[in-house]
Amino acid sequence: xxxxxxxxxxxxxxxxxxxxxxxxxxxxxxxxxxxxxxxxxxxxxxxxxxxxxxxxxxxxxxxxxxxxxxxxxxxxxxxxxxxxxxxxxxxxxxxxxxxxxxxxxxxxxxxxxx
Amino acid sequence: xxxxxxxxxxxxxxxxxxxxxxxxxxxxxxxxxxxxxxxxxxxxxxxxxxxxxxxxxxxxxxxxxxxxxxxxxxxxxxxxxxxxxxxxxxxxxxxxxxxxxxxxxxxxxx
Numbered sequence: 001x002x003x004x005x006x007x008x009x010x011x012x013x014x015x016x017x018x019x020x021x022x023x024x025x026x027x028x029x030x031x032x033x034x035x036x037x038x039x040x041x042x043x044x045x046x047x048x049x050x051x052x053x054x055x056x057x058x059x060x061x062x063x064x065x066x067x068x069x070x071x072x073x074x075x076x077x078x079x080x081x082x083x084x085x086x087x088x089x090x091x092x093x094x095x096x097x098x099x100x101x102x103x104x105x106x107x108x109x110x111x112x113x114x
Numbered sequence: 115x116x117x118x119x120x121x122x123x124x125x126x127x128x129x130x131x132x133x134x135x136x137x138x139x140x141x142x143x144x145x146x147x148x149x150x151x152x153x154x155x156x157x158x159x160x161x162x163x164x165x166x167x168x169x170x171x172x173x174x175x176x177x178x179x180x181x182x183x184x185x186x187x188x189x190x191x192x193x194x195x196x197x198x199x200x201x202x203x204x205x206x207x208x209x210x211x212x213x214x215x216x217x218x219x220x221x222x223x224x
Binding site: 040042043055056100103105106 | 122
């Protein structure tokens with residue numbers, strides 16, 4: 001079975017440019033998460049979807065970040081405009097619904113903003 | 115204060131050693147707990163869930179202390195391949211929001 005797929009794996013952009021990341025979760029996983037991970041830190045939740053509904057986006061900087069999961073399957077996370085401090089790894093994870101369910105992570109997108 | 119706190123280490127131990135990590139959480143509404151392992155420049159992967167009664171999986175033992183709000187991970191007979199960062203996760207019951215600690219780095223040397 002295919003795991004969580006993310007693209008691109010690496011992205012280098014100049015500040016003030018837009019950037020988008022794509023995630024395809026494991027088939028059948030209703031819950032999808034976007035995380036940001038800085039070097040030496042744990043993943044920080046940006047947004048969580050249950051099917052197509054964003055059920056928690058309190059940590060998403062809404063002035064520049066947006067996300068969508070229109071058909072409840074794959075998802076896109078966008079930053080516009082990017083800032084130097086946005087350089088990080090953006091991880092997508094998926095799980096079945098429920099409190100004790102394991103999250104499966106994609107390989108992440110490593111973003112560098114110059 | 116971070117919701118989930120871990121000693122970043124690194125813990126530098128010889129092969130065969132026993133090593134233990136603790137993780138404290140501040141949200142008393144947390145109901146589910148996990149340990150994830152993350153290798154360098156890789157994604158996190160579930161190591162084990164942490165149950166109230168404690169649980170063991172081979173050389174790994176996880177325990178939960180709700181009164182003191184901490185979880186622990188014990189690794190016995192350390193292997194070189196155990197070298198990684200171990201991430202503690204606490205998840206609240208109502209909102210299902212998972213909160214990760216910053217991770218504890220383990221280096222097992224020959």
